[in-house]
Amino acid sequence: MVENGFRIILSDPNVKGILINIFGGILRCDILAEGVVQAARKTGISVPVVVRMEGTNVEKGRQILKDSGLNLITAVDLRDAAQKVAEIVKA
């Protein structure tokens, strides 16, 4: 699911960064994190990715992102996430 999302977004050459914002309820953060890691490995993401995660199983999710060794930028809240991705894109 995440992989398809990345593929669709990255098919647009104007995309300079990706912001993922999830407040997990029925979608568990650990499942999302695994999806992000797999998708990043498969599609070889060429732009910076900012991830902001809260909600169900958030600790597990953050651990998965941390252990992945991928160059993902994490944000603490919505505002922080938006600012981080905006700065990257402007730079």
Place this chain on the structure above:
Amino acid sequence: MSIFVNKDTRLLVQGITGKEGQFHTRQCVAYGTRVVAGVTPGKAGQNMDGIPVFNTVQDAVKETGANCSMIFVPPPFAADAIMEASDSGVNLIVAITEGIPVLDMMRVKNYLSTKACRLIGPNCPGIITPGECKIGIMPGPIHKPGGPIGVVSRSGTLTYEVVHQLTLQNIGQTTCIGIGGDPVNGTNFIDCLSAFQNDPDTQGIVMVGEIGGAAEEDASEFIKNHVTKPVVGFIAGLTAPPGRRMGHAGAIISGSSGTGQAKIAAMKACGIHICEDLGTFGPLCARVFGK
């Protein structure tokens, strides 16, 4: 105090043996909800973590005194599950299922019009009275018990976002309700606003709407005439192009109606404090609710 659910609510779960039903039943139990029964046709006599499973809602109510049902039944069978629950004597039905056909829901809505029970959802996160009872899929720990704010929303994720920001401001909640993102649903904004207005412990209300339909406009009119408590509102989907469905089945601008701008104008005209930037929702609430 709270609205619709509290520590005495006795919950049964339709679809308790399914993957999502199991996971979220466990989360509800862990939060402290009294889950007394499950229903899965053909699995009577089994149990899920010691919770007895019955073939029918009627059997479950008779044996356990359940007064509320949470539904995780897949879309093709969900309408039937809601109607079965409404015939069994529970007074509240919370339908989590996403993807119930609109035509099915029209049948359900008509069927429920002669019953005394309330339906929340479908396609919703459920309802929680923090510290007492969680019925649904929302993450429990982001809530702060004890009030004084009531929350009502059409969106799951946005409910979690605003609740989390309230909690970070040290503002607790009386009850938080997701009414769901489908075009045909049970409990609406006005039902919740009216209940919050009548709840002595609720001193302010947060209302989160989105594009599509006229529920926010109707609610604004109701607030102007019947609600004396301060209301903070947010509308999702301001950048949505007309004619495109934005995630929820009901979130679509048709012609010139249902736009975010029109909703915000209506809400402002009725005295609702509008949050323009979701990232600053908490601080705005702190100012409006005087904390």
